[in-house]
Amino acid sequence: xxxxELKYGCNPNQxxxxxxxxxxxxxxKVLSGKPGYINFLDAFNGWQLxxxxxAATGLAAATSFKHVSPAGAxxxxxxxxxxxxxxxxxxxxxxxxxxxNAYARARGADRMSSFGDFISLSDVCDKATALIIKREVSxxxxxPGYEPEALEILKAKKNGNYNVIEIDPDFVPEPIERKQVFxxxxxxxxxxxxxxxxxxxxxxxxxxxxxxxxxxxxxxxxITLKYTQSNSVCYVKDGQAIGIGAGQQSRIHxxxxxxxxxxxxxxxxxxxxxxxxxxxxxxxxxxxxxxDLYIGEDYMDVLADGxxxxxxxxxxxxxxxxxxxxxxxxxxxxxxxxxxxxxxxxNIERAHxxxxxxxxxxxxxxxxxxxxxxxxxxxxxxxFTGIRLFHH
Numbered sequence: 001x002x003x004x005e006l007k008y009g010c011n012p013n014q015x016x017x018x019x020x021x022x023x024x025x026x027x028x029k030v031l032s033g034k035p036g037y038i039n040f041l042d043a044f045n046g047w048q049l050x051x052x053x054x055a056a057t058g059l060a061a062a063t064s065f066k067h068v069s070p071a072g073a074x075x076x077x078x079x080x081x082x083x084x085x086x087x088x089x090x091x092x093x094x095x096x097x098x099x100x101n102a103y104a105r106a107r108g109a110d111r112m113s114s115f116g117d118f119i120s121l122s123d124v125c126d127k128a129t130a131l132i133i134k135r136e137v138s139x140x141x142x143x144p145g146y147e148p149e150a151l152e153i154l155k156a157k158k159n160g161n162y163n164v165i166e167i168d169p170d171f172v173p174e175p176i177e178r179k180q181v182f183x184x185x186x187x188x189x190x191x192x193x194x195x196x197x198x199x200x201x202x203x204x205x206x207x208x209x210x211x212x213x214x215x216x217x218x219x220x221x222x223i224t225l226k227y228t229q230s231n232s233v234c235y236v237k238d239g240q241a242i243g244i245g246a247g248q249q250s251r252i253h254x255x256x257x258x259x260x261x262x263x264x265x266x267x268x269x270x271x272x273x274x275x276x277x278x279x280x281x282x283x284x285x286x287x288x289x290x291x292d293l294y295i296g297e298d299y300m301d302v303l304a305d306g307x308x309x310x311x312x313x314x315x316x317x318x319x320x321x322x323x324x325x326x327x328x329x330x331x332x333x334x335x336x337x338x339x340x341x342x343x344x345x346x347n348i349e350r351a352h353x354x355x356x357x358x359x360x361x362x363x364x365x366x367x368x369x370x371x372x373x374x375x376x377x378x379x380x381x382x383x384f385t386g387i388r389l390f391h392h
Contacts, residue, residue, distance in 0.1 A: 001026050009037045027171030028142075032155045033163035035140055039118055041068045043142040046120030047167055049073060049227040054122040056196055056219045059239070061122040062102035062129075063224075064114040069232075069247065071113035073224045074105030074240030075216070083108070086268045088284060089132060100128035105240040107136060110261050111288045113244075118142070118163075125150045133157070137285065144169040193387060195222050200360055200383040204372055207381045213238065214335055214358045214381070221337025222360055222389065228339070230390040233347075235262040235354060236335045242266075243354070251338070255347045259354045263328055266355075267295045270319075270327045277313040286311070295319060331355030339389040341365040345374030352378050362388050 003020030017037050019026065035043065042065035053061035053075055060076035076098030084090040087108030096104070099121060107114050119133060121143035130150035133141060140163025141154065154164050178187045200210065200218050210218075217236040224234045228246045233254040235243035243262030245254035267273060268291060276294070278287055290311045293302045299318060302308060308315045335358040336351045343365045351359065359375060363384030375382045 004028075004030070006037050006040075007034065023174075027168040029166045031146070031151065031164040031166055033140060033158070033161050035163040035165060038067070039140055039163055042066070042118035043120060043140070043165055043167075045227045046070065046118060047142050049223060050120045050122040051169070052195070052223045052226070053220060056223060057216050060098040060102050062099065062106040063120045064103075064106045064117040065120065066113055066117055069229045070106075070224055070227065070241065070244060071117060072106040072109040072241055072244070073220060074102050074109070075220065076100075076102035077105075077239040079104060082269050082274070085274060087111075088287075092131065094128050094131055097126050097128045099123050099126055100132055103129050103132055107132070109240055109242050109265055110244070112292050113261075115285060115288070125154070127153065130154050135284075139163060140165065142167055191226065191389075191391075193226070193389075195219055195226070199385055199387075202363075202384045202386065203381060204363070204368075204384050205375045205380060205382045207376075207379050210358065210381055210383075214333075217335040218337060218358060218360045218383070221335055222385070225337050225339040225391075226389045227391060230339050230392060232339045232391070233258045234337045235259065235351075235356070236337070237262075237333060237355075242334070251340070251343060252346055252350065254338075255336075255342075255350045259350050262334065262354045263331075264292065264295060266328060266331045267319075267324060270324075272316070272319050272323070276316055279311060279313055282311065295324070328353070328355070333357050335359070337361070339391070341368070341388075342371050343367060345370045347371070348374040348378070348380070352380075356380065359383070360385055362386055 002025055003018050006017040008015050009017040019040055046063045046065040049063050050061040057075050063073040064071045079101050087104045089104050116137050116139055118139050119141040124145035125143045126147050127149045130153040134153055134157055142165040144167055154162055175190055177190050178185055197215050221234040221236045224241050225232050231248050231251055231254050233245045234241050235258050242265040243258040245258030248254040290302050302311055332355045334355040336356045338361040341362050341364045344367055357380055359380055359382040
């Protein structure tokens, strides 16, 4: 198959639409559903991301994509009991595989952004992973293969209309890529940059101690940024992205946006949130939205009389600003990656509030000295990679 006709492009008025290759055959098979234009953009970007995560770490990897940027990305490290609970998988009576752990993490880090995601998996999809996907609102999945039982589970989703794509893991794209904008063809060499341990060797801070886990997390941050709409910043902890700021014009706005998401991830692990008692039968999306509001500034939207009764069995106490700050002050060992240089130390000041200990960025700002000094003030380890990772 050299081409596949699509229902429409980015929007219903954009017709005709197709994907095709000029040489050879398409490296995919559609096993279920009818994926659209944006589905394939998410699928192909996500597949590259997880393939590179697997190559860099040796671990199964998964990502949750929305609108051509990852909402979450992770490798298959075991889940703690708290993580199982905040990712809503603690009730599942199934032996979690590394791939299932990876997707639970990728989906669970930012559940608000992951709603209706397109999933990419580095390994053959197994039953445990399919069972997690089954219960989530999602548009589709791409993987190098599917176990028979997993495929049957996925094909039954959305009344048989769930998008399931199989990709040839040995497919090698052409070294030159092209796209058109306003009738003009743009051409460039593919970004084949390899990110591994050597990528972080140029440490410019006084503290030069990179742990093994920090190296894994830095690789996750930079590979995730490689497929995130720029400007972008990514916070990572213990094998998973916990906050991604994508497509912002200002670097500090990226850092703040991603930092707020990282903070929310940690706040969800606090006793106050874990102790919330929801009414029976509440939908998963409504529960996620209620938590997001409860830990944010608009908490009265779910705590006001006449509102909380529809969500909680018992009215929760306000999670005060002081209580949230005290809990967040316990977060540590976080890594931070940036797809371009930090122009000022304010980015590092913001990162410190979210427990960042390790930083990777290209370097090259006229204020590098100020950024380094700010890292030194907090005992951070910072690597200059020398490589920008813009993605558009």
